[in-house]
Amino acid sequence: MIKLHPGLALKADDVYQICRGGDTKIVALMGTIGCGKTTLIAGIFQAFLEGSVAGYSFRRSDTLVAFEEKCFNSRTSSESSVASMPRTSGQVGAEFYHLEVVRDADRSIHRILLLDLSGEVYEGAMHVEDDAAKLTVLRDVSLLVQLIDGKKLSSGATREKVYSDAKGLLRRLFEVNSITAQTPLQVVVSKVDQLVGDDTSQRALEAVRATVASRFAKESQRPHFEIREIAASPAQETTVPMRFGVNGLLSSWLADEESAMPALPKLKVSGDRLQHRLGEVWMPERFEASE
Ligand SMILES: Nc1nc2c(ncn2[C@@H]2O[C@H](COP(=O)(O)OP(=O)(O)O)[C@@H](O)[C@H]2O)c(=O)[nH]1
Ligand SMILES: [Mg+2]
Numbered sequence: 189m190i191k192l193h194p195g196l197a198l199k200a201d202d203v204y205q206i207c208r209g210g211d212t213k214i215v216a217l218m219g220t221i222g223c224g225k226t227t228l229i230a231g232i233f234q235a236f237l238e239g240s241v242a243g244y245s246f247r248r249s250d251t252l253v254a255f256e257e258k259c260f261n262s263r264t265s266s267e268s269s270v271a272s273m274p275r276t277s278g279q280v281g282a283e284f285y286h287l288e289v290v291r292d293a294d295r296s297i298h299r300i301l302l303l304d305l306s307g308e309v310y311e312g313a314m315h316v317e318d319d320a321a322k323l324t325v326l327r328d329v330s331l332l333v334q335l336i337d338g339k340k341l342s343s344g345a346t347r348e349k350v351y352s353d354a355k356g357l358l359r360r361l362f363e364v365n366s367i368t369a370q371t372p373l374q375v376v377v378s379k380v381d382q383l384v385g386d387d388t389s390q391r392a393l394e395a396v397r398a399t400v401a402s403r404f405a406k407e408s409q410r411p412h413f414e415i416r417e418i419a420a421s422p423a424q425e426t427t428v429p430m431r432f433g434v435n436g437l438l439s440s441w442l443a444d445e446e447s448a449m450p451a452l453p454k455l456k457v458s459g460d461r462l463q464h465r466l467g468e469v470w471m472p473e474r475f476e477a478s479e
Contacts, residue, residue: 212299214284215441216326219335220353221307224378224420228335229285229302230258231420231431232438236289242439244289247297251286282309282325289442298442303329313366314357321364331372331412331441334358336400338379338417351403358407372412375404376437381422388428393417416440 217225233255236246249255285302303325312319326332334354340346354375361367377383377400384392397415401408404415418433419426 212301213330213441214301214303214328215331215333216303216305216329217333217335218305218310218357219307219378220311220337220350223307223335223337223340224418225304225307225335226258227420228378228418228434228437229255229304231434232287232302233285234259235431235434235438236287240292241289242435242442243292244298244439244442245292247288247290249286249288251284254283255285291442300441310357313360314353317360317364320357320360320366323361323366326361326366326371327368329371331374332358332367333374333376335376335378338377338396338419339382341377341400342382355404355407370411373407373410374412374440375400375407375415377415377417379419379422380417380432381419381426381428383417384428386427388432414440 217228219225232241233249235241237259239245283304285304287300287302289298289300290296291298305323309319309323313323314320334357336350336354340350358367358373362369377396380388380393380396383396396417400415404413407413416433416437418431418437419428420431420434422428422430422432
């Protein structure tokens with residue numbers, strides 16, 4: 189029996205229900221607190237509300253309420269001069285955002301689950317081996333997206349830590365078998381407005397990409413490795429358009445298996461196995477509801 193749920197962010201137990209509906213890509217967003225994951229998810233949903241995105245139209249979502257909540261939060265914050273999103277609730281270990289879209293060209297249906305693990309979970313995994321080992325949910329993802337904070341890259345004081353945190357986390361997850369050598373990886377530089385100012389020319393973006401690429405030489409061996417730049421919510425003093433790079437990012441996630449993500453770790457439909465796997469998603473005790 190399909191359980192009814194109120195459209196909130198899915199919990200791990202609900203996820204297999206959705207994945208039974210056909211091939212569903214799971215895209216895991218990783219990144220430290222404040223790197224812009226929530227803004228990106230809100231931006232994607234907002235873009236679909238406004239129309240077709242990169243040749244795909246919104247069809248339905250099992251997490252509509254959760255998406256709307258994220259958008260509401262980013263809308264209210266965009267009215268203040270310094271935009272700010274509420275912290276992704278620490279008590280939530282893992283949230284999945286579901287999207288079912290139709291490709292305008294051939295009316296084919298595509299399903300995607302965005303996994304937003306709270307920043308706290310990732311920071312735990314970065315520093316504690318046991319914590320990294322509990323992120324078994326990552327074994328079934330189609331793509332790991334490592335966000336790195338462009339604002340922090342813009343300052344010499346924070347730059348090195350951004351690289352070492354990102355690389356350290358990937359290494360740790362691999363060492364404890366939470367990801368494999370075959371897990372596809374995309375590195376996304378968020379808040380690129382903070383790096384290029386108003387200059388979003390190809391040349392400026394390529395310079396950013398080359399700099400970042402030089403720091404991810406080893407990681408670039410992973411399947412489908414690529415670096416992208418986005419500004420989901422650029423600072424008001426720049427002329428960088430809202431959701432810069434977001435459509436392209438989304439279409440790279442939705443692209444056909446053959447061309448983009450033919451790799452192994454595709455979620456299988458086997459409900460039991462998946463429920464078992466996802467049942468292991470780790471909710472750190474210290475972030476449990478305090479009420
Ligand atoms: N300048 C700039 N700030 C951004 C951008 N995207 C997000 N932010 C800001 O970064 C902060 C943290 O974003 P959030 O999405 O909550 O990060 P999360 O903790 O990874 O979910 C917020 O104040 C956002 O407004 C961007 O493209 N450019
Ligand atoms: Mg967040």
